Amino acid sequence: MYERAAMVSGPRWRPAGWRALWPWRVAVNDKNPLGSRSDADVIRRIRAGDRAAFLEVYDRYAPLLLSVAARVLGDRREAEDVLQDVFTQIWHKSSGYDAELGSLSSWAVTLTRNKAIDRIRASTRRRRLMEEIAISAETAADAPMPSANELLHGRERAQHIRAALADLSADQRQVIELAFFAGLSQSEIAARLGQPLGTIKARIRRGMLRLREQLGDAL
Amino acid sequence: MIDERTEELASAYVLGALDPEEGRLFERRLGEDSELRQLVSELRGVSELVAGDSPALEPSAALRTRLLMDFGERVTASRTAPRRSHATVVPWALAASFAGLCLLFGYQSHGLREQLDVRQHRIDELSQIGDTLRAERADLRQAVLSLQQSNRLANMRIAVMSAQLKADPKAVAVSVWDNERQSGVVVVHHLKPPPTDKDYQLWIIDPRYPTPVDAGLLKVDSAGDGRVDFKARRPIENANQFAVTEEIKGGAPVPTLKAMVLAGA
Numbered sequence: 001m002y003e004r005a006a007m008v009s010g011p012r013w014r015p016a017g018w019r020a021l022w023p024w025r026v027a028v029n030d031k032n033p034l035g036s037r038s039d040a041d042v043i044r045r046i047r048a049g050d051r052a053a054f055l056e057v058y059d060r061y062a063p064l065l066l067s068v069a070a071r072v073l074g075d076r077r078e079a080e081d082v083l084q085d086v087f088t089q090i091w092h093k094s095s096g097y098d099a100e101l102g103s104l105s106s107w108a109v110t111l112t113r114n115k116a117i118d119r120i121r122a123s124t125r126r127r128r129l130m131e132e133i134a135i136s137a138e139t140a141a142d143a144p145m146p147s148a149n150e151l152l153h154g155r156e157r158a159q160h161i162r163a164a165l166a167d168l169s170a171d172q173r174q175v176i177e178l179a180f181f182a183g184l185s186q187s188e189i190a191a192r193l194g195q196p197l198g199t200i201k202a203r204i205r206r207g208m209l210r211l212r213e214q215l216g217d218a219l
Numbered sequence: 220m221i222d223e224r225t226e227e228l229a230s231a232y233v234l235g236a237l238d239p240e241e242g243r244l245f246e247r248r249l250g251e252d253s254e255l256r257q258l259v260s261e262l263r264g265v266s267e268l269v270a271g272d273s274p275a276l277e278p279s280a281a282l283r284t285r286l287l288m289d290f291g292e293r294v295t296a297s298r299t300a301p302r303r304s305h306a307t308v309v310p311w312a313l314a315a316s317f318a319g320l321c322l323l324f325g326y327q328s329h330g331l332r333e334q335l336d337v338r339q340h341r342i343d344e345l346s347q348i349g350d351t352l353r354a355e356r357a358d359l360r361q362a363v364l365s366l367q368q369s370n371r372l373a374n375m376r377i378a379v380m381s382a383q384l385k386a387d388p389k390a391v392a393v394s395v396w397d398n399e400r401q402s403g404v405v406v407v408h409h410l411k412p413p414p415t416d417k418d419y420q421l422w423i424i425d426p427r428y429p430t431p432v433d434a435g436l437l438k439v440d441s442a443g444d445g446r447v448d449f450k451a452r453r454p455i456e457n458a459n460q461f462a463v464t465e466e467i468k469g470g471a472p473v474p475t476l477k478a479m480v481l482a483g484a
Contacts, residue, residue: 051287058283063275071273080282087286100256101249102263109267114235149271161268179236180266186236201227208230211265 039104043094054091061105062087064148065112072116072181082115105152117183164214172207175200221258229255233262284333374399376458380483387411390443392481396423396458402450403434405461410443410480413465419480420470423451424460430473437463460484 045053065086069079086108089096097107150158165173178184178192186204190197221229231237232245249255376396382388389409396403405421413419419439422431433452439445463481464474 058286062278062282064271066276066278067273068270070276071270076276079276080278083278084282084285091286100253100260102260103267106260106263106267109270110233110235110263113270117235146275147272148275149268151275152271158271162272165269165272176234176269179231179234180269183235185238186231187238189236201231204234204236205223205227205230208233208262208265209226211269212261215265215268 038099039097040099042104043097043099046091046094054087057090057104057108058087060152061108063151064105065108067148068109068112069116072113072183073120078119079116082112082119085115086112113180113183121183161215164211167214168207168210172203172210175203176207179204221254225255226258229258229262233259233266280333280337284330284337288327288330376403378458378461378483380461380463380481383479383482387480390481392461392463392483394421394461394483396455396461398455398458401455402448403458404446404448405437407437407439407445407447407463407481408443410439410445410463412439412441412443416468417465418468418470419463420466420474421447421449422462422464422474423455423458424462425453425455425457426459427456428453431462433470433472434461436470 042053042057046057062083066076066079066083069082069086070076073079073082089111090108096111097104101107102110146155147158147162149161153161168176175189175193178189179186184192186200187197189195190200193200228237228241228245232242237245249259374397376394376398378394378396380392380394382390384390387410390407390411391409392405392407394403394405410419419437421434421437423434424431432455435447435449437445437447437449461481461483462474462479464471464476465478465480466475
């Protein structure tokens with residue numbers, strides 16, 4: 001469906017009025033959100049200076065990446081700065097992308113998360129963010145905005161993903177979020193939660209493998 | 220074959236939870252182990268879905284514009300024509316330059332238009348916010364005035380004092396006391412002027428004090444009318460009652476109750 005929409009109108013110079021509509025215009029259920037083109041192909045075009053390819057990636061993933069950066073930083077303005085860094089890197093240094101290590105979107109998410117974490121390291125905001133993580137699961141469930149997964153993968157699949165996340169034990173979810181969104185290492189999580197390092201490692205592993213098992217068809 | 224320990228490392232790696240040294244060692248292994256790369260690829264997909272559970276945010280149009288302008292510069296800088304003879308190069312170079320300029324201006328013009336749209340939109344928003352704030356400020360000012368008014372009235376004590384002497388039945392006075400300002404005004408009518416060796420003296424009865432509080436002398440004209448602004452000699456908390464007595468010239472420290480000419484609450 002996205003592919004058809006892209007062919008008809010293209011995610012290029014959209015008039016401002018369309019911007020508000022686009023998430024619903026591109027109801028995606030493809031595994032490869034960029035249509036039939038592989039991530040490697042898109043990256044090859046970007047490396048060749050193809051702005052249209054770049055804009056496809058930007059229009060497709062910017063809302064997801066902005067939400068990741070905003071969740072880590074807790075500040076939308078700073079999140080946009082991070083997003084600019086990320087897309088500048090995608091445009092100038094996409095050689096860092098290795099298709100064997102995951103999709104373009106998961107690479108971009110990792111890049112965004114890492115840049116956002118770099119920004120808050122040694123910052124006093126880190127403590128507050130960690131505390132917020134404890135309640136993030138509840139607030140996320142009540143959030144009025146559609147999730148990035150809903151925009152990218154469609155409502156049904158987003159619900160499936162949310163159900164899988166909800167199926168994790170609170171302990172597993174907590175350690176995963178502390179690692180991903182607060183940028184804590186396993187040893188830091190162990191110290192913070194007062195748990196043995198081995199317990200934390202096992203929780204992360206079990207949580208991630210459980211998600212992989214449950215989300216197999218969405219990966 | 221991937222063991223549990225490796226799964227732990229891979230899970231922590233995709234979440235960015237390995238210590239730096241562990242991370243470096245893991246990446247070294249990653250380069251040599253295709254099975255491990257497959258696992259990392261799948262787990263990265265998982266971490267992306269975890270990240271995507273947050274509410275989506277639409278970036279500002281200005282960000283897209285900034286990126287495009289930045290790339291416009293890069294594209295222009297990187298596009299250099301291959302070397303040819305001058306005869307063929309010059310026309311092509313001119314054409315290419317012209318086309319490049321057109322593209323550049325086109326992109327920049329579009330970028331500027333987007334910027335203008337964004338700024339105009341922002342101006343409209345700010346203008347609306349300004350109107351709303353002005354309206355709210357007017358409402359608030361009105362509310363404050365109203366509160367001040369009600370507060371002032373709440374702090375006012377108005378008392379009507381009637382005659383206490385049969386010999387002077389028409390005498391009447393109205394006293395208005397502002398507790399916040401600790402001052403008041405009394406207006407008297409038809410109160411016979413006191414004897415020449417006497418003065419009328421105003422008193423405030425506040426329950427916190429054992430005796431009435433002196434509020435000064437009350438002068439009336441020959442018709443028995445007078446208006447006096449007064450203050451109490453002691454701080455008043457509750458002006459419960461007012462009274463006027465006839466006292467020795469210049470006033471007395473405590474009232475002579477038998478000589479009370481006006482009283483009221």
